[in-house]
Amino acid sequence: MRDTSSGRMKTGVTGLALAVMVACVMFRAESGIARTYSFDAAMLKGGGKGVDLTLFEEGGQLPGIYPVDIILNGSRVDSQEMAFHAERDAEGRPYLKTCLTREMLARY
Helix, strand or coil: CECCCCCCECCCCCHHHHHHHHHHHHHHHHHCCCCCCCCCHHHCHHHHCCCCCHHHHCCCCCCEEEEEEEEECCEEEEEEEEEEEEEECCCCCEEEECCCCHHHHHCC
16 A cells, blocks of 8 residues: 555554564563572571572572372373482583482383
C-alpha cells in the first residue's frame, strides 16, 4: 500500500508494535548476560558465622542422599535413595555425581 502524499510504502507497524519489538530484542539481549548472585550469611540464624555458602553462590547443590527414580526405556522401574557427592566440571562449575554399581545395573 502506498502513501500518495509522500510516495512511501506504509508498513502497517504502529508505534506500540514497534515498542514491543524493541522491548523483545532488549529482553533477548539481556538474557544472554551472565548474572552473579551472592548470599548474605548474616541473614542466617545465628548470624551465619563460620558458614561457607560458596557452593550455593556458584549454583551448586549440597551433596547428600536424594530420592531417585530409575527409568528404563521410558518406564519407571524402581525408586530408591542414592548418595550424591560434589564434583567440578572442566570449567570448574560444581555439580552432583552418583555412582551406579555393577549389581545395580545388573538388576535392570
